[in-house]
Amino acid sequence: MKTTRGIEAIGSGGALALVLLAGCGDTASGSDASVGDGSATGGGRLQLFVQAEDTITDGLMPGTSEESIADGWAVDYTRFIATIGHVHVARTSDGLSLEDETVTAFDLTAIPETGYPLLDRAGLATGRWDAIEYETPIATASTVRHESVTSGDLARMVSEGCTYLIAGTLTNPTGESCAPGTDECTTATSLSFELCLSADTIFGPCSNPDGAAGVAITEGSTATGAVTIHGDHLFFNSFPTGDEGTIERRAQWLADCDLDHDGVIAQSELEEVMASRLFVPPNYSLAGAPMVDDGPILTALDFARAQVRTQGHWNGEGECPWNGEAHEH
């Protein structure tokens, strides 16, 4: 919190010593210093999975608790397809790294409890692999289609240059859709939406919920980790860079984008609505948003694209800074 920050903490002897010692990095403890290719028998094994926050599988309900929608709407996703891949795992202490260029399109609404497998490597040198990055790139012809995704949906994502294909419904028994920036409202208790969002993003280096970086590999054991995609960022009222506890979830902005009041929120309608008509104080803030096509947020579609660029996490609530520097492939 603001009351605790400041540079006074730097230079206090013991803490400084610990910082300096920690700066020496982890030392691999195993004898096998090579990067595993899945066939080696020494070292440890790493299995990565894709995980979906339950807001994707169960939806979001109206209410005042965390992960509830504050303005009365319920959200149900019928499809939440994401392209995920380009995994890069490294040890900064000695430069060891492994890459997996595979990019796969998964529908996260159909994900099993165990998640979707993403990477499996054996024979890894033991120690902490502290730099984990992954990408949510735009779907291309080389994107692998997971069985949860129809060929038609993937073809659309490729042709339209999308990272996410997100479809669902907003429901609110007392809901209204209001012309953006006005008080002219029409009754709207159920609205459907389908968004094909371009949001090419690099996430990482990732930290665990307890703050520890990456994943620890031990001799003869299997370490696991999960790329976790959150499903509520589309409805965040500002842009998180850390703790999401300060965020409110609001869906009225999306309901207001049904400009023709036909019950279907079209992507073209989001493109028409100026951000300054929807995302206004005291309910919203656009500060700290990721750039969209190297520019600011001008429209509601830009807002949606910027929000989904923040929803990649690690092992649940672990943080992966977005907009990280691209690593070498």
Added chain:
Amino acid sequence: MARRTVGVVGRNVVGRVSAGELAIAFGVVLGVVLFGGCTEPSQSRVTFPALGEGEAPREIVVDAWRATLTEARVAFGPAYFCATAAADVDLCPTAVAELRASATFDALDPSLQMLGTMSAVTATVRSGMFDYGRTWFLPASRSAPTEGAVDGAHSARLRARATHDDGRTFELVADVDIDALVAGTSVVRAFRTMHSITGANDAMVVHVDASAWLAGLDYDELDALRGDDDVLEVPAGSHSMNALVVALTNQGLPTIRWEAGDR
């Protein structure tokens, strides 16, 4: 076990430590010395100026309206800069550089204007967070202006003359207040900027293009609101005021320029 009192020079702190604790402390210091070779060079505290820089006004055209600023005063600060890539409260609990106070500068003046003194350590800055003269410190219940706020109250004060192609003309005045959504957070977070602070010859320059902020205003709305008056104070909650808030927090953010070494 005998205990001795150790006074820490320069701080209003007196602690009691045992001989064993002293041994541990010595070990830690020794560790720092021995392992210092595998770390970044040790950090030094430095101070250097924070400066504001504006741009001469230029005409902005929006449909049939043309608008030009005649006044633009902007408050900047407090500001915190971090070694992490996305400065925010919990991702950057400790700043490597900070401007604790705020100050108002003339955003129509392209010359460098003193904002205050940066306190920093020699380290690499990768991101920042800042307020526009209004800050929500804990445990306050709401955001409040800092001493450097514009006229002691606002984030910015803009005055412009708008003229329609058909000859209608009026002056608009906007007192813009930009508050954080949540207590203890900054208005603008995760602001990308990169610089290695090397010493007291550094400087941080905040550059603002205030004319660009006029591009999002709804001049037809403002013209209707003014009625027969020649001067309109842009009302809070109007689309135009919201557009200014969005401009200052997203669409028209300042740029931060760092200068190092001999200037």
